[in-house]
Amino acid sequence: MLALNIRRFAALASALIITSAASGCSFGGISMKNTVNEKNLKELGRVYYSDGAAYCALSGSGVEFTFTGTACSVTVSGDSAAADSSRLDDHARVAIYLNGERVVDDMVDSPTETYEVFKSESEIFADVAVVKLSESPMSTIAITDISAEGGEISPAEDSELLIEFIGDSITCGYGVDDEDRNHHFSTRTEDVTKAYAYKTAKALGADWSMVSFSGYGIISGYSDGEKKVPEQSLPQYYTKMGYCWNDNNGFKPSEIEWGFGRLPNAIVLNLGTNDASYCKNIPERCEEFRDEYINFLKTIRSKNPEAPILCALGIMGADLFPYVEEAVKLYSEQTGDNNVFTLKLNNQSEADGIAADWHPTEATHEKAAAQLSEKLKEILGL
Numbered sequence: 001m002l003a004l005n006i007r008r009f010a011a012l013a014s015a016l017i018i019t020s021a022a023s024g025c026s027f028g029g030i031s032m033k034n035t036v037n038e039k040n041l042k043e044l045g046r047v048y049y050s051d052g053a054a055y056c057a058l059s060g061s062g063v064e065f066t067f068t069g070t071a072c073s074v075t076v077s078g079d080s081a082a083a084d085s086s087r088l089d090d091h092a093r094v095a096i097y098l099n100g101e102r103v104v105d106d107m108v109d110s111p112t113e114t115y116e117v118f119k120s121e122s123e124i125f126a127d128v129a130v131v132k133l134s135e136s137p138m139s140t141i142a143i144t145d146i147s148a149e150g151g152e153i154s155p156a157e158d159s160e161l162l163i164e165f166i167g168d169s170i171t172c173g174y175g176v177d178d179e180d181r182n183h184h185f186s187t188r189t190e191d192v193t194k195a196y197a198y199k200t201a202k203a204l205g206a207d208w209s210m211v212s213f214s215g216y217g218i219i220s221g222y223s224d225g226e227k228k229v230p231e232q233s234l235p236q237y238y239t240k241m242g243y244c245w246n247d248n249n250g251f252k253p254s255e256i257e258w259g260f261g262r263l264p265n266a267i268v269l270n271l272g273t274n275d276a277s278y279c280k281n282i283p284e285r286c287e288e289f290r291d292e293y294i295n296f297l298k299t300i301r302s303k304n305p306e307a308p309i310l311c312a313l314g315i316m317g318a319d320l321f322p323y324v325e326e327a328v329k330l331y332s333e334q335t336g337d338n339n340v341f342t343l344k345l346n347n348q349s350e351a352d353g354i355a356a357d358w359h360p361t362e363a364t365h366e367k368a369a370a371q372l373s374e375k376l377k378e379i380l381g382l
Helices: 011-023 085-090 196-203 273-279 283-303 321-335 362-380
Strands: 042-044 047-050 053-056 062-078 092-098 101-108 112-132 141-149 162-167 207-212 266-269 309-314 340-345
Touching (some): 042 207, 053 062, 062 092, 062 101, 112 141, 196 207, 266 283, 273 283, 283 309, 309 321, 309 362, 340 362
Parallel strands (some): 162 266
Antiparallel strands (some): 092 101, 092 112
16 A cells, blocks of 8 residues: 655654764665765756755756666755745645655645655655755755665656746746636646646646746846836846745855756747736837847857757747847857757637636646647647
């Protein structure tokens, strides 16, 4: 029998685990040596290892591993928002999957939480994935311990494809679990796995990496149209681990340079929705957006020499799409790089519902993923 989605907080058990971990011994057949490192885990998105912990900030980031055994538990530490009862909408949302099935879905609302992923009377093959569902400005986590009873854990196999998605709240899955357009942001209703980017990766059998922040753009974050919001420009964080307001044992993703180790096979850039709230079809503002879009393409290309870049815009409006097309045209003329493409995504419709703050529902994300998948198949020759 499997016992799924059960927290384990017994003080005595915790004390025994800590003692065993320190000695490198085992308790009840569970290996308590430090298993949280690059040798044992596959990285999902951008992950930072430090002092025996795997830190995750961005939407969709996490780890995946396999083993054959009878039990598994994962310990996760929250950041400075975790134990703050006044910030219920900022806690990290985490999912754990067992052989593709979500068995844990929880808000990290205490400094440390241990999740029992499964317990079985007989050995089973287990593919375990820990995925951060919420975005980074409000929440980070650290995976501090993985206990596996029965066998050594190994990194899950890489997919042949890796796709990087660069975007805003749409990519993050803002409000996808709250289909009331009059409701507002909460990490509780944010789920990156129900958004178009994750769905596209799954449709193509690809691994994924998201660099996305709600409200961010190329030159400005979401604006009332009068004042530019340059502090919410995503390009400044593209070469970093991410960005977060909170502290997590000294982990500050905006101060950590991303190493660009495993390079993506394709990149999807979907920014401009928030810029449009500032640009307001004012020519000089739109031209600034175009010019900075070109500069960002150059930055992306400097870190990813070979990957095709697909510049998409839509779902919640595509006012700036003509300037995206112009930016791609001018970029190619300036650099000779013709491995850059454009795609206008279909806008959401009332028939598919409207989620919190007028964001897309999962039904809309499904349609966008289908449209994007077909374009990527064309580009990649799949």
